[in-house]
Amino acid sequence: MAFTGRPIRIAGASGSASDRRHAIAEFAHHHPTDPVDVIIADFMSEFNMATAAGKREDQKGAAGPAAPAYDLSFLEALNPALEDLAKYGIKLAVNAGVADTKGLHEVVTNMVKAKGLDLKVAWVSGDEVLPAIQKSLAADQSEFRNIYTGERLADWSFEPIYAQCYLGGLGIAAAFAEGADIVLCGRVSDASPVIGAAYWYHGWRRDELDKLANAFVAGHLIECSNYVCGGNFTGFKTLEHGGDGWANIGYPIAEISAEGDVVITKQAHATGGAVTVDTCTSQLLYEIQGPWYFNSDVTAVLDGIHFEQRGINRVAVRGVHSGPPPPTTKVGITARGGFQVEAWWWLTGLDIEEKARMLEAQTRRLLAPSADRFTALNFDLLGTSLSDPHNQNRATVPLRIIAQARRAEDLTPTKFLRPITDNIMQGYPGATIHLDLRQGFPREIFEYYVTLLPQSAVQHRVHLPWKPTVDTQVLDISPPPQCQTYPARQPSQASTCQTRPVDLVHDFGPTVRGPLGWIVHARSGDKGSDANCGFWVRHRDEFLWLRSLLSVETARQLLGETGQTQPPLEIERFELAGLQGVHFLFRNLLDRGVGVTTTVDFLGKNVAEFLRARHVDLPVRFLNRGKL
Incomplete structure (x- = not known):
């Protein structure tokens, strides 16, 4: 069903699992004076995808309860918002399932029931694709080369335990169209909830690529919550004064018309930060890899993009072009990578470089009996001491020692931490180790291998448990009907192309x-x-x-x-x-x-x-x- 008469207003309420937890509830509570139609929130990253894969594997052999493989911070954000979401009819789409979206669905459904609310909760599956990878490898259908290194998966020296692909937004759109109030996803792309919300709201078709591309860019702009409102912004000093300044940077809203026109704005109630051409430029440039920006539903072509300030905290997106999506989608494959330990030293005052060299020489000698089993051993000096410092802390520089090994027993305290602490009496002038030694005990790390999988091999599904029959409770989302294969590398130019040569020494003055x-x-x-x-x-x-x-x-x-x-x-x-x-x-x-x-x-x-x-x-x- 298409809505007419005004743009959809989509609020971006979280950019990671470590974002502040209040935004979903705040958007919902302020709906009467600052209405939004859909709230989206992103709780996934390549880091928690890999660590959650480990938790998922641990669950298989666990004698008792194991750590959940979905994101717990989402539940903290959702709980205080549920009553207002129901009261005002606000839709919610999140990628918080991480490695157990079905498990998250069960928890959220129980939360809704406990509050006596009539909210329909859907969930999206299909992102878990390790069986499809293994089947294709066995049939010799693909080498699954690493898109960063070119390595073949068969030559990877780690054993895959989990694989997740990036899904598009049309499963979310289908869930909303079937009456879902909350849609829970695992690894959809960060912008897919915005694509899905706009597609559903305006009743778009899959071949309306320009509209999809604009929604995709809008999703990219608000997916990281505060970033487009002044977080992680090199002009941050301009935000300090006025209103809440930089103490409470607000959350964004994307307004998307039926024609695909996009305006980025922010919360109307008292928050700091700003939405400007520069804050939008900052977020646009984040994590892109070239002029082609790929999603499972569309390719956004960015070389003509520009922004237009339309008022206070209102910026229009212009010049986005589109292309068909690629026939493949990105896949992250996780493997247990071994273990890591760290220790930190404090170096103060003069001769920092020389003190660091002395510490490294002594420590390497003490670690030598075990170091041949380390896969990494790094000594990193982090900063420099100020000249004529006005207090001792400003004269102090940390040095980090980090080691990795395939087995935890090769990094036990007797093989790493003890030799490092034993060095203190022969150390540099003022030798002081950080007293919190917990990082010196082995913690598990996970390797992450990124490759491509045909979208036709993905079983993208939407689960609608409130439907009356088994046949209506699951919807299959077909792969895109039109795709385009793009070169493996983005267009690149080593230097600018000017109509006349520019002399950097003379053309711009002193x-x-x-x-x-x-x-x-x-x-x-x-x-x-x-x-x-x-x-x-x-x-x-x-x-x-x-x-x-x-x-x-x-x-x-x-x-x-x-x-x-x-x-x-x-x-x-x-x-x-x-x-x-x-x-x-x-x-x-x-x-x-x-x-x-x-x-x-x-x-x-x-x-x-x-x-x-x-x-x-x-x-x-x-x-x-x-x-x-």
């Missing part, structure tokens, strides 16, 4: 050496082992300078030692002229991904902050407009 971030915004994130980073500027003439400055080679230089990998780091680049931006994809910068990487920046979110801190020659006339 320069001064300083951090790139004095002029340039940036945003980065993770996709498996890849990190992306998008840069943009506030003024059109600054974009000419930015696109000329930021070539692939310059990006490699800015990465410095961080980018010195073997084999050499692959970097892809494209420009977004409508956003005055340049985007980079740094392939395999994050080691093996969030669940197992030894890097401190395991989510890739600080790649942008590091690169903004690097010094380049900045035109003085741009600085005269004010630093970011």
